[in-house]
Amino acid sequence: DRPARRLAQSLGLPVIGTLGVLLAAKRRGLLDALRPQLDGLIKFGFYIASDLYEQILADAGEAR
Numbered sequence: 001d002r003p004a005r006r007l008a009q010s011l012g013l014p015v016i017g018t019l020g021v022l023l024a025a026k027r028r029g030l031l032d033a034l035r036p037q038l039d040g041l042i043k044f045g046f047y048i049a050s051d052l053y054e055q056i057l058a059d060a061g062e063a064r
Contacts, residue, residue, distance in 0.1 A: 019038075033062065038057070
């Protein structure tokens with residue numbers, strides 16, 4: 001993921017990453033809930049900092 005981010009940035013392309021894609025899908029109504037998706041990623045070893053986890057959920061309207 002990091003090499004792809006660097007390349008995109010060097011080409012002047014916007015970078016949104018995996019969490020950004022999931023958030024966009026939620027906002028477009030393609031996902032009912034974001035929390036299960038994030039928890040599934042974490043379960044399989046995808047690291048999400050706790051403050052970022054909470055911020056993404058807040059942005060998706062799923063804050064506790």
